Amino acid sequence: MKNIVQKSLAVMAAAGTLAAMPVHAAENGKFRVGVVTFLSGAAAGPFGVPSINGAKVLVDALNEGKVPAPYNVKGINGLEIEAVVIDENGGATKQVEEFRNLAERHKVDAVVGYISSGDCLAISPVAEELGVPTVFFDCGTSRLFEENNKPRYVFRTGLDAAIDNIGAARYLIDTGHKVDSIAGIQQNYSWGQDSWGDFTAAMKQLKPGVKIATEQFPKIFQGQYGAEISALAISNPDVIHSSFWGGDMEALVLQGNARGLLDKRTTILTCGESALDRFKGQATNGLIVGARGPFGAFAPKNTLSDWFHAAYVAKNEMEPTYPAYKMVQAILGLKAAAEKAAAGKPGTVPNKDALVGAFKGLTFESVSGTVNMSRANGHQALQGIAYGEYHFDKKTKKASLQNVKAYAGECVTPPDGTTATEWIKAGFPGAKCGG
Amino acid sequence: MTTFYAIFIDGMIYASWLFLVAAGLTVIYGVMRILNMAHGSFYAIGAYCAASLVGWYFSDFDGNPYLSYLLLIGCALVAGLVVGVVIEQGLLRFMYKRNELLMIIITYALLLILEDATKLAFGVDPYFTYQPYALLGRSDIGGLAFANYDLLLVVVSAAIGLFCWLVLNRTHIGKVLRAVIHDREVAVAMGVNVRLMFAGTFIFGTTLGALAGALTAPSISVSPGIGVEVIVLAFAVVVVGGLGSIEGAIVGALLVGMTRSLAVHLAPQIELFVIYGVMSLVLAVRPQGLFGRTLARKI
Numbered sequence: 001m002k003n004i005v006q007k008s009l010a011v012m013a014a015a016g017t018l019a020a021m022p023v024h025a026a027e028n029g030k031f032r033v034g035v036v037t038f039l040s041g042a043a044a045g046p047f048g049v050p051s052i053n054g055a056k057v058l059v060d061a062l063n064e065g066k067v068p069a070p071y072n073v074k075g076i077n078g079l080e081i082e083a084v085v086i087d088e089n090g091g092a093t094k095q096v097e098e099f100r101n102l103a104e105r106h107k108v109d110a111v112v113g114y115i116s117s118g119d120c121l122a123i124s125p126v127a128e129e130l131g132v133p134t135v136f137f138d139c140g141t142s143r144l145f146e147e148n149n150k151p152r153y154v155f156r157t158g159l160d161a162a163i164d165n166i167g168a169a170r171y172l173i174d175t176g177h178k179v180d181s182i183a184g185i186q187q188n189y190s191w192g193q194d195s196w197g198d199f200t201a202a203m204k205q206l207k208p209g210v211k212i213a214t215e216q217f218p219k220i221f222q223g224q225y226g227a228e229i230s231a232l233a234i235s236n237p238d239v240i241h242s243s244f245w246g247g248d249m250e251a252l253v254l255q256g257n258a259r260g261l262l263d264k265r266t267t268i269l270t271c272g273e274s275a276l277d278r279f280k281g282q283a284t285n286g287l288i289v290g291a292r293g294p295f296g297a298f299a300p301k302n303t304l305s306d307w308f309h310a311a312y313v314a315k316n317e318m319e320p321t322y323p324a325y326k327m328v329q330a331i332l333g334l335k336a337a338a339e340k341a342a343a344g345k346p347g348t349v350p351n352k353d354a355l356v357g358a359f360k361g362l363t364f365e366s367v368s369g370t371v372n373m374s375r376a377n378g379h380q381a382l383q384g385i386a387y388g389e390y391h392f393d394k395k396t397k398k399a400s401l402q403n404v405k406a407y408a409g410e411c412v413t414p415p416d417g418t419t420a421t422e423w424i425k426a427g428f429p430g431a432k433c434g435g
Numbered sequence: 436m437t438t439f440y441a442i443f444i445d446g447m448i449y450a451s452w453l454f455l456v457a458a459g460l461t462v463i464y465g466v467m468r469i470l471n472m473a474h475g476s477f478y479a480i481g482a483y484c485a486a487s488l489v490g491w492y493f494s495d496f497d498g499n500p501y502l503s504y505l506l507l508i509g510c511a512l513v514a515g516l517v518v519g520v521v522i523e524q525g526l527l528r529f530m531y532k533r534n535e536l537l538m539i540i541i542t543y544a545l546l547l548i549l550e551d552a553t554k555l556a557f558g559v560d561p562y563f564t565y566q567p568y569a570l571l572g573r574s575d576i577g578g579l580a581f582a583n584y585d586l587l588l589v590v591v592s593a594a595i596g597l598f599c600w601l602v603l604n605r606t607h608i609g610k611v612l613r614a615v616i617h618d619r620e621v622a623v624a625m626g627v628n629v630r631l632m633f634a635g636t637f638i639f640g641t642t643l644g645a646l647a648g649a650l651t652a653p654s655i656s657v658s659p660g661i662g663v664e665v666i667v668l669a670f671a672v673v674v675v676g677g678l679g680s681i682e683g684a685i686v687g688a689l690l691v692g693m694t695r696s697l698a699v700h701l702a703p704q705i706e707l708f709v710i711y712g713v714m715s716l717v718l719a720v721r722p723q724g725l726f727g728r729t730l731a732r733k734i
Contacts, residue, residue, distance in 0.1 A: 039559070040554060040559060040659060041659055041660055042658050042659060042660040044559035044659060045559045045560045045561040045658050045659070046561065048559070049559055049560060188707055214703065215703065216699065216703050216706075217703060217704070217706070217707070218699075218706065218707075219706075219707050221660060221661075221664045222664075223651075223655045223656075223661065223664065224449060224452060224651075224654070224655070226445050226448050226449060226581075226585060227441075227442075227445035227446075227449060227695065227696045227699035227700065228699055228703075230441040230444075230445050230579055230699075230700070231441070231699050231700050231703065233579055233580070234437055234438055234441060234579065234700075246561065246656070246658065247561050247655065247656035247657075247658040247661075248656075249656075250561065250563055250655075250656035251654065251655040251656050254563070254565050254568060254569075254654065254655075254656075255568075255582065255654055257569075258568055258569055258573060258582040258584070258654075259573055259580045259581060259582055260573060260580045261580075278561070278563050279563075280563070280565075282563075282565045282569065
């Protein structure tokens with residue numbers, strides 16, 4: 001119990017240290033960034049906490065000048081980063097109010113955040129209206145740059161969710177899994193429905209004649225999946241696909257594994273990496289997991305990712321999962337853009353128009369490799385995606401990934417001006433998947 | 436045929452879980468006329484206590500794994516008792532003469548406070564305490580595997596339902612409670628210590644809520660917000676069955692559980708709708724619920 005209380009206080013202290021900064025105008029010789037993520041609610045544990053922990057590790061290290069090159073300039077352009085942390089819980093209306101507060105009261109120089117697609121869609125027009133450079137780090141809705149088709153201040157360094165599902169379909173086909181019939185279990189809201197739509201469309205292109213055995217859409221946070229597991233087992237598909245996340249995903253794996261559902265067929269979880277160290281053998285070896293991009297356990301080995309992994313583990317005594325990497329990527333992108341915009345003027349906050357101009361089409365190094373802001377007219381990151389099989393070693397009690405296969409961004413991302421749905425239905429024209 | 440078995444067994448398992456969650460809520464309303472919005476928090480507290488204690492037992496001890504079931508039940512009883520006593524003695528006993536609507540607001544405030552208190556005590560990271568769930572293995576019924584833990588839950592739920600019914604209908608204390616339920620003022624006039632009955636009922640209700648959470652914890656990921664999620668379902672069950680009726684809660688849980696199971700297997704597109712569809716249908720025909728009594732309003 002003491003441990004639990006200590007951990008809780010540590011998380012709050014981490015958020016508090018960032019949040020407790022004094023409120024005054026931005027002319028204080030600091031670069032003020034609004035950081036928005038879930039600190040409460042069901043998304044806090046799997047996504048919010050790793051992301052805020054990642055932000056804390058990076059911001060502290062940047063302010064101390066301890067991040068490896070090319071980010072070894074202190075803070076952002078030599079200015080200390082002052083983070084104003086906001087809880088994303090509470091719905092889109094509340095988030096719009098919070099965003100206006102960040103812009104008008106806290107006078108932030110930029111905002112980094114947002115996990116919920118609903119929040120991103122609500123914030124995007126407000127960011128454009130107020131002219132605040134805003135970097136979405138995680139939300140995956142395809143509608144972001146379909147609705148805001150002439151973005152100026154809005155950027156996204158995370159990937160579109162369609163890529164998760166196109167990548168999942170390609171992985172299943174390329175690794176030779178039997179895929180004559182597929183079944184899905186998704187949370188019943190836009191995330192689950194869009195994921196299933198993209199996945200089935202991609203599978204129908206890659207494996208014509210594939211049958212849909214059953215599709216289940218339980219309520220989000222339902223927790224009990226007994227009837228759905230029976231329905232999946234009776235339909236006896238070759239593949240089960242799920243875009244479940246957080247507690248729902250862990251409960252599905254636990255209950256499905258206890259009933260042998262996962263033993264007999266291939267299961268793919270697009271967000272599975274976020275619980276890699278939490279399954280502790282309760283997931284069947286061979287379960288296919290993704291990380292919504294080259295993040296977390298799928299991050300390539302490079303100086304930045306090695307540094308971040310070591311720094312995160314040292315500070316938090318746990319492995320960083322993909323939300324931590326995605327948050328770090330967004331802040332690094334902002335730093336790279338701001339320093340490019342303020343080139344030759346160290347110690348200054350660049351004009352916001354110069355900052356977004358520098359961010360547009362930027363190529364920068366990140367913990368996930370090189371990021372090209374080359375989609376959505378230079379406002380959306382183009383990156384690849386990887387999937388692999390979960391394996392748990394009972395002796396060492398450690399989980400690892402095997403049979404990892406990565407796809408380049410050009411292989412799984414529609415070209416500018418084409419929606420993911422159109423691109424999939426047209427048979428992925430122009431996809432460059434290499435050998 | 437397999438689908439038929441599956442609908443029945445899945446329906447029974449879900450219904451037994453629904454009854455576990457709703458039992459405490461209906462007991463408290465039946466005796467005290469308090470529509471307890473904080474019931475979901477008692478469920479969450481039970482789940483967190485069980486998950487953290489059992490998690491600690493399996494990570495730090497090499498003891499008999501079957502002892503974890505005792506820990507589950509023991510910690511739920513202690514947590515329910517402590518929370519019940521603190522809330523009843525520290526808050527509710529000062530509010531008993533307030534009207535029912537105000538009590539809803541008070542218990543809603545309590546729900547918000549307890550949600551944050553739970554977060555402060557246990558953090559926002561999910562707890563994954565799977566061992567008691569996996570330990571019992573699985574059984575093959577009609578060609579379909581079911582977790583024995585879930586099947587055992589049906590038995591436990593039936594035992595709790597039977598216990599509640601026997602206490603209410605076959606014991607002296609049950610007679611006294613029914614007198615309080617029937618007419619509080621006459622019960623007082625007859626020398627019944629209503630305050631003591633209220634305190635006992637509330638503590639029993641919180642303990643049932645905590646027990647439901649503890650028994651559910653091994654099969655889910657215990658995370659913030661689980662209490663809020665279950666309270667909606669619990670209300671649906673007790674409204675269908677009739678507020679304050681144990682028999683009603685049993686029938687309501689069976690009706691909702693079976694209908695939902697039927698929908699999942701035969702028409703998954705309407706699964707989300709059927710629970711509230713059943714509730715609406717019952718309320719349209721019997722606004723007081725299947726086992727609810729129509730009460731004359733005192734002026």
